[in-house]
Amino acid sequence: MTAPSLETVKIRGCWSLTRLPVASGRDKQVVECDCEKEWWDRLEWDDGSQASRYKPIHSRYYKKTILRGSVLR
Template structure:
């Protein structure tokens, strides 16, 4: 039987995980309890998951950086462990929707 993940020194490794897709999971706060490492990660698509604060760590190799298609506000609130841990925004390629608009300020606006 083949395992989809292995656990090493407090990190859960998913050696073959390539794509993550999360949509409108309002109560999602974490993908799993352990820190994650996904060396082959290619794409992450996240919409409406405002409680999620962490992405899996990735390899710092010569391969293309994983594309993270997400809301700009969500991306700016992510928590990072640093480049040495393979968990830094510079290791990802954020892509924000062309239809992205900043939220309107609360209150009334009249012209």
């Protein structure tokens, strides 16, 4: 999948998403990606140059331990 006009992506709590679309817009265009740090670190890239097309933005309220499950019993 390609996304030529993509400017900003906001992803929260989507742990099964492992790849981002190819950002094939204008030259030097960087897509801002507002996401969790753990999720960003687990992303899979087809080639290393694609990762440079995205700029990760992590919340300043980021906490390392994030509950990933249900507390209901």
